[in-house]
Amino acid sequence: MRFWKWALATTAISGIAVIGALVVWPIGQDVAPITLAGDVKKGGYLARASGCIACHTNFEGGGKPLAGGVKLDTPFGALYSANLTSDPELGIGGWTVEEFAKAVRQGISPEGEPYYPAFTYPFYANFSDQDIADLYAAFQTVKAVPEAAPANEMPFPFNQRWGLKVWRAAFLKQPATDPISGQDPEWNRGRELVGGATHCAACHTPRNLIGARKSADEHFAGNPSLPGGSKAPAIDYNTLRKRDWTVDSLAYALKTGIMPDGDTFGGSMNEVVQQGTRFLTNEDRRAMAVYLMDDHSGG
Amino acid sequence: MAKKILIPSVLIAFIGVAAMAHNGATGIVKERMDGMSAMGKAVKALTPIMRGAVEYDADKVRSAADVMIKHAGEQMISLFPEGTGGMPSSALPAVWDNWEEFSKISNELKAYAEGMKIAAGNGLAEDAVEQDDAMMGGSNDTMMGETSEDTMGGGTMGAETMITAEMFATMPVDTAFASVAQTCSACHQKFRAKEN
Numbered sequence: 409m410r411f412w413k414w415a416l417a418t419t420a421i422s423g424i425a426v427i428g429a430l431v432v433w434p435i436g437q438d439v440a441p442i443t444l445a446g447d448v449k450k451g452g453y454l455a456r457a458s459g460c461i462a463c464h465t466n467f468e469g470g471g472k473p474l475a476g477g478v479k480l481d482t483p484f485g486a487l488y489s490a491n492l493t494s495d496p497e498l499g500i501g502g503w504t505v506e507e508f509a510k511a512v513r514q515g516i517s518p519e520g521e522p523y524y525p526a527f528t529y530p531f532y533a534n535f536s537d538q539d540i541a542d543l544y545a546a547f548q549t550v551k552a553v554p555e556a557a558p559a560n561e562m563p564f565p566f567n568q569r570w571g572l573k574v575w576r577a578a579f580l581k582q583p584a585t586d587p588i589s590g591q592d593p594e595w596n597r598g599r600e601l602v603g604g605a606t607h608c609a610a611c612h613t614p615r616n617l618i619g620a621r622k623s624a625d626e627h628f629a630g631n632p633s634l635p636g637g638s639k640a641p642a643i644d645y646n647t648l649r650k651r652d653w654t655v656d657s658l659a660y661a662l663k664t665g666i667m668p669d670g671d672t673f674g675g676s677m678n679e680v681v682q683q684g685t686r687f688l689t690n691e692d693r694r695a696m697a698v699y700l701m702d703d704h705s706g707g
Numbered sequence: 708m709a710k711k712i713l714i715p716s717v718l719i720a721f722i723g724v725a726a727m728a729h730n731g732a733t734g735i736v737k738e739r740m741d742g743m744s745a746m747g748k749a750v751k752a753l754t755p756i757m758r759g760a761v762e763y764d765a766d767k768v769r770s771a772a773d774v775m776i777k778h779a780g781e782q783m784i785s786l787f788p789e790g791t792g793g794m795p796s797s798a799l800p801a802v803w804d805n806w807e808e809f810s811k812i813s814n815e816l817k818a819y820a821e822g823m824k825i826a827a828g829n830g831l832a833e834d835a836v837e838q839d840d841a842m843m844g845g846s847n848d849t850m851m852g853e854t855s856e857d858t859m860g861g862g863t864m865g866a867e868t869m870i871t872a873e874m875f876a877t878m879p880v881d882t883a884f885a886s887v888a889q890t891c892s893a894c895h896q897k898f899r900a901k902e903n
Contacts, residue, residue, distance in 0.1 A: 452850025461852040473852025550851050639901040660758065664885065665892040670751025672888055674895030682889060687850065 446545025462683035485562035531607035579620035598699025658697035731795030739786035772824035780817030822875030823883035832879035
């Protein structure tokens with residue numbers, strides 16, 4: 409009897425100690441000062457490509473651009489996208505460029521808290537300092553909206569941010585955006601966009617029970633249960649070819665939403681096109697299509 | 708004798724059932740599916756024209772527009788009576804939960820298609836073939852999400868602008884076509900179940 413009491417107490421204490429250690433476990437790397445001048449236009453372009461406007465604008469509820477509040481029903485609870493307007497209190501207007509860089513590339517808030525991976529920061533990890541400076545400059549032009557996004561509705565234990573540190577340690581990987589030698593610049597540009605900014609795999613690669621992408625063996629195999637109940641089809645190159653896509657028709661679909669059979673995208677892909685890829689250059693859409701239609705296994 | 712007739716009829720009936728089960732739709736659901744397919748075909752026919760991949764043909768544009776005009780608006784709305792969702796229909800319950808919006812989009816589609824018909828004589832925008840407006844011409848306001856138009860219920864004090872076909876009268880035809888396609892997609896996002 410006494411033994412069990414002791415065992416229980418010891419387990420509890422060591423459990424608390426582990427959690428305590430996790431709570432104070434520092435994550436991420438310091439960001440070296442970024443002094444580059446940002447180009448607002450390039451930043452706006454990258455923001456479109458990255459889906460910032462799509463996810464952080466509540467179109468449904470008539471919300472202001474980038475004021476957040478879009479509900480995402482994940483299997484772990486409901487998340488609301490953050491206010492990214494220049495409001496100094498409720499938006500990100502008070503952030504330094506280095507804090508911004510850490511949030512975008514590493515998924516860590518200025519307070520040092522890890523973000524939920526619903527924010528697709530894992531794809532932005534290779535953004536250059538210049539990309540960050542451009543984005544930062546563009547976000548500073550966004551009209552301040554003094555509205556707080558609703559609080560997340562995450563039940564225990566998913567509301568414990570230290571849990572995300574374990575998740576990061578287990579699953580956070582470098583995005584596949586690095587150029588592959590021997591491939592032409594268009595292909596590599598496609599890789600940079602698809603594996604990075606446009607984060608196709610966020611929806612088109614299935615996730616495991618704790619929300620990590622199964623990139624190793626189910627890359628682009630589709631996701632039958634997206635947050636909110638939608639589905640994402642497989643977009644691996646074999647499937648795309650089997651379904652009669654071509655580089656040309658895919659590039660065009662990313663511009664207009666029109667598929668080869670005359671039907672149009674439904675689901676959240678409509679939003680991806682209307683709020684994102686529609687704004688890209690023909691060259692970039694084509695580069696994405698070239699990469700997607702080609703065998704890029706291992707990358 | 709009776710058997711001789713019976714067997715083929717049973718067979719035919721079976722094939723009939725099988726064919727129906729394949730698509731599964733009958734009656735009003737089938738009717739609206741056929742309408743959607745007809746519009747899909749029209750979009751498919753228009754796509755190479757709008758991309759400048761084939762020679763521009765105003766009459767083809769007008770006849771494709773007619774297909775959409777015929778199937779959109781009130782016609783489409785009338786084919787979605789309450790209680791006709793669920794298998795085999797792909798229509799989501801959202802259609803009836805947001806009936807006003809559904810009707811609005813349906814009417815917009817008709818207006819855009821009419822606009823496309825009116826604008827058919829205008830031809831394509833000069834840059835339609837290798838268009839690159841977003842990066843160069845687009846203002847940063849648009850890039851960061853600001854729009855001049857009032858999107859989706861933002862304005863409550865009667866600010867809602869009526870979309871009319873005449874608005875497209877002086878525009879290149881591909882502008883109207885883009886609006887048509889956006890309407891299809893917007894409606895499918897909200898009101899159609901995903902298949903795969």
